Amino acid sequence: MEATMPKVNQERLLRMHKYWNAANYLTIGQIYLKENPLLKQPLRPEHIKPRLLGHWGTSPGLSFIYTHLNRLIQDNNIDMIYLTGPGHGGPAIIAQVYLEGTYTEVYPQVTQDVEGMRHLFRQFSSPGGVPSHVSVTTPGSIHEGGELGYVLSHAFGAAFDSPNLIVAAVVGDGEAETAPLEGAWKGIKFLNPVRDGAVLPILHLNGYKISGPTVLGRAEDEEIQKLLTGHGYEVFYVEGSEPMKVHQAFADTLDVCYSKIRAYQADARQNGFSKRPSWPVIILRTPKGWTGPREVDGLPIEGTFRAHQVPVADVRENPAHLQILENWMRSYKPEEIFDNSGRLIAELADLAPKGDRRMGANPHANGGKLRVELEIPSYNNYAFEVKKPATQRQESTRPFGKMMRDIYKLNSKVHNFRLFCPDETNSNRLGDVFDVENRCLVEKIIPIDDHVSPNGRVMEVLSEHLCQGWLEGFLLTGRHGIFATYEAFAMVSDSMTVQHSKWLQEGSKLPWRAPISSLNILLTSTCWRNDHNGFSHQGPGLIDTVLSKKGTVARIYLPPDSNCLLSIADHCLHSCNYVNLIVIDKQAHLQYLNMDEAVDHCNRGLSIWKWASNDDKLEPDVVLASAGDVPTLETIAAAHWLRHHIPEMKVRVVNVVDLMTLYPPYFHPHGMSDAAFIEHFTTNKPVIFAFHGYQRAIHEVIHGRPNTPRFHVRGFMEEGTTTTPFDMVVLNGMSRYHLCIEAMKRAPRVHSLTPPLIEKCNDMLKKHYSYVREHLEDMPEIANWVWTD
């Protein structure tokens, strides 16, 4: 096939070279100039920005690839997006999107003329302008590239169930050193050529990071060949520093890769899936800061780490440096590529694809435009009938697994939903999805495998980074999904959660970005019920991470039972532009609310549970509040104990399902009014709060509410091991007996009655201690406790 393919001719390559020159010129302009954008006058210090920001080193390579992909798209009418791993090469991508016209369509003030170019330059990395990275403000981008490591997982996520899409993903050799990137090469083991699109990774080796050489930049071709062949790819090399030769080689290589991709797809789509293709990957070795200054002050620049950021500094103060900059910029011959008005000449402008085929305008990169609303079955179908609160048990996540099963079914025409999970779907009691969907693996399947198929859409891989990165890519291109994982190990990818929150926060400010589905993170196997796995598995830290994120984006839900989970999940799956953190344990737990009560409770975010209270609308002696399933169990057990042992004490039980309702309304849109807060928590009565997460976090949430020192929070205080469930709450001082003691100590009206009862609670704790150590299990009366009123 390679032999017969017509090559891109020299004339066209020369025009492409000029187009690339234009992009490089605009890149340098963004880094350096605030005036005189077309260099119509000799460069003077006052034309230079006061502060030089931006990364030149990677930029020419990024532009080079973009220019060539434009050609490939034009020749083949390809639906393609471009993911910029080296996202700090922002000015290069902005330059390209500007040249193809998308930028001006999105930001009309940045016109395609001298004045627009001046604006383009001045806005870059300036207050009120655009950030220095390829980011949410860059048309065509679904990937920031500030925190390195995720370009390939985002790329594969975008390609899943986008059969016609090709995702070009540029991997810098710096990023290639990161663990998340190395872990993401295996995406092709989950990519089905029949139903999914393709990812074309372009590993761009320019040899250096900020100041040191890179591992792959320094590796022999043969080693890289083996490494990537070992991952399952076919490797193509393009290497050089002489532009015209590299142009020819890269164009030819792209043609070969493209035809291979289409051949694999055509074969699989016509003849059915037979085996995983050896998808192509391109290794492009070019100098860092290519076409930039060779030398400054006697030190080599081009091809070295010194080209990483701003290769010529002090241009305002140093006339020799100013001259180097001017010569450098003029080397691209701006007068030949832009007309007198500052517009790219037509002969070059023709090189960009048209309309939505422009990578900056491709709707996949503004996924909300392609988003089809998810069909979600009514939660009533999975409702658990609660005959009496706190008397029946079930695994709280199992009904939600059934709901997801039906979501898969209902949306099986559009295939716009996937569940991502590190090999725990069954363990998390979500296994009903396997009634209709398989696990995905595009490798050899053997008879003893359980629900594994290349056609599966349950994405299980033992990598939180991959699960989350794939889901983010899937969402950013307009689809829906859930990441379900162990609570403690959600921390493995919490930095991705932070970065995605930032993306959504900025994206929701841009009217041209259509809303995308929320990132839904379901944490099961929580700290309280990893009694069997031990201390490493006990950590509710993601709550703290999400708590600090912006109210416009961050949501945290702690449904106490399965009906509440159904209601919350329904809400989250309909929502857009949020990070929804849902925390609920998978084990059999007491159930509290019928479906309609659960919906009402979740809509309010919190409510008083009258059946567990005995304050009868009076001012209570104490409020027992809880958030989370295990804390709720301990709280209602405590309320039960207090009712029986000290009926004179008026106890109000409040359950919080939406943690953000506790924030003051000026801090979070879910924050309830002070009046509502007082309605639940009174103005001055002691509140004993049993919290799922780290003990003291509640105090940061409720600051600003009336009389906060009266809140006494019990929660996870980083005590744990392999033990029994009840011992976990004892170790962390959150057991029902601890709550009772705290309540009795804090309630002044009944003080005289409490000393013997406090003693009774302490006795129970002692009894527990000796029992579990003798019997190696929970005391039956504790393990089987239910409400008995």
Place this chain on the structure above:
Amino acid sequence: MEATMPKVNQERLLRMHKYWNAANYLTIGQIYLKENPLLKQPLRPEHIKPRLLGHWGTSPGLSFIYTHLNRLIQDNNIDMIYLTGPGHGGPAIIAQVYLEGTYTEVYPQVTQDVEGMRHLFRQFSSPGGVPSHVSVTTPGSIHEGGELGYVLSHAFGAAFDSPNLIVAAVVGDGEAETAPLEGAWKGIKFLNPVRDGAVLPILHLNGYKISGPTVLGRAEDEEIQKLLTGHGYEVFYVEGSEPMKVHQAFADTLDVCYSKIRAYQADARQNGFSKRPSWPVIILRTPKGWTGPREVDGLPIEGTFRAHQVPVADVRENPAHLQILENWMRSYKPEEIFDNSGRLIAELADLAPKGDRRMGANPHANGGKLRVELEIPSYNNYAFEVKKPATQRQESTRPFGKMMRDIYKLNSKVHNFRLFCPDETNSNRLGDVFDVENRCLVEKIIPIDDHVSPNGRVMEVLSEHLCQGWLEGFLLTGRHGIFATYEAFAMVSDSMTVQHSKWLQEGSKLPWRAPISSLNILLTSTCWRNDHNGFSHQGPGLIDTVLSKKGTVARIYLPPDSNCLLSIADHCLHSCNYVNLIVIDKQAHLQYLNMDEAVDHCNRGLSIWKWASNDDKLEPDVVLASAGDVPTLETIAAAHWLRHHIPEMKVRVVNVVDLMTLYPPYFHPHGMSDAAFIEHFTTNKPVIFAFHGYQRAIHEVIHGRPNTPRFHVRGFMEEGTTTTPFDMVVLNGMSRYHLCIEAMKRAPRVHSLTPPLIEKCNDMLKKHYSYVREHLEDMPEIANWVWTD
């Protein structure tokens, strides 16, 4: 070399097989039995634990490898430790450590007889016993393996500068899917055969995770071969399910690998380093749950995912299952391997290495025993002379770079210090270390490289996971170091910080574990001064993560200037068993305290800065508090502004360098008394607190202090972009003008004077806004602000 090596003879292999049987027997006993440990009676339901916990699937493979490494150690007198990636195979390693006698030495109650065996079984995964994972309580372990991904980075960290040590690192095929593990294969590119020890990775493929097949388990040998050859290894395969054949093959392969390791080292040590060796790696493919039940209830178990945890459940209730268990246990012939008293027969006990050569007793795995105190030069050598507070600038981290340079020099005989950093040592202004040390890269070096050498001990790799994992391995084996990284991207590895905190917390409770050096994390390039890099680089989240960790372990320091950093760093480098988080920006900042004042300030943790206050020991109208360099700048600028514009107002300036001093003393050992708290913050005056981290976190820290609602915290509120430094504090409402406004609004005594001054502050903010958007830089009078009293 392979051809001439004498093979391990059959008789010995048979004995080794019995030893392995013993370990497997003890593994199953730990999972199942609470009585009848030697099966002297037929198994009855009451012998079975009430709750079956533990992971059988990986255990026989782990024991198999351990048994063989024992043989290799005995034959060659090797200094070797064993890192168990599949840490959930805890009972297998506990069994081995028990068999070799270490366990009884460390835990004398677990004797080598029937009663001790009963204790061993009962304690496993039981309340008050030992956790189910290989963990800090397991002698010989420096690696938990609960959160998968870090076994290879810990292994390489342990091998650095341990020339005689060989680290056997077992990688499960589940863990092999994680990103941190995939990223860690490249450790050999940083391992120098002259001065470092060796890592022998053993990739143990048993095909399945919890319920799905694994990527490498399903890959063809040829692909794995290429992948690992591509990483630079020489690959050796051992595969099979027939034990005696696999014994022979594995023993032979270990001999070959060992001789290769020693040959590479001998060559490099005799002839000098020439090139990176192709270090051996072993791929061991054996069935999951090897030697376990073939089938239960008609479903295949051995070799399938069903063997992952407890392969036969309900043994108390189901007599057929009980019989399967008994047959299974008896298949190991306990009566032939243990004598009547329950002791391993002498013929088998002989197979274990002796003394410190036992992997459970190797001092590298209890690194504190090998720890040599670090020589730290006096901080006075690097002190900055502050002529007048807040009038001189310097890059706050640069003197600390000089201190580290001298630490490298002073400890150059023991080589027990390394700096780990993702390619930012220079960028973080720590580059003075390059006066005496190079960056490490055990690859081709070329002339334009800057301070790069295979002999370098500055570890730069663009992977937070590798930097931190290597450092943890280095510390756990008794050395010292620092991980310096960008603040935002410290979140990439924050889950490792959590897990290491847990390790230290549990370890410090064990008298037999000698203290190890603290994990020191230095965050430079902070959120406030990533104005040039933009929003993705702006995130102080690690503070929240560390705040929630136990007071016995967690420390957070926010030195306001370079002398304070020196004092804090000196303290942290001397300390043991802590996670010390130090946050300070690298840019040129105002300096406040002379060295002696800095030491005093840091010892106290916080103090009143009298030179910036005007309350003259009276009760102030308002307290201006700060923690962090940029917040301190804004706070003292605010104090300055208030003094000049409203001298009637009495302002006290408090600076907090040790964040944990704010915690109540019952919550953190650094927590100051309420009396000290009141001395600084009064009982009831408004406190305007400028905080480096997320705005509301202070409230969780100060809960329990007098009258906390009077604290008004300004901090990072997740607002950012590429802009100017001052604009960052404006965007987040923490600028000096915001602080002044808040102070004036909160100070009732001067209310009548404040309205025009509040207006003046608002005018300044407006002026800032228009200035930076016009000039693209900070207003000079703000950027150059110094104290002028």
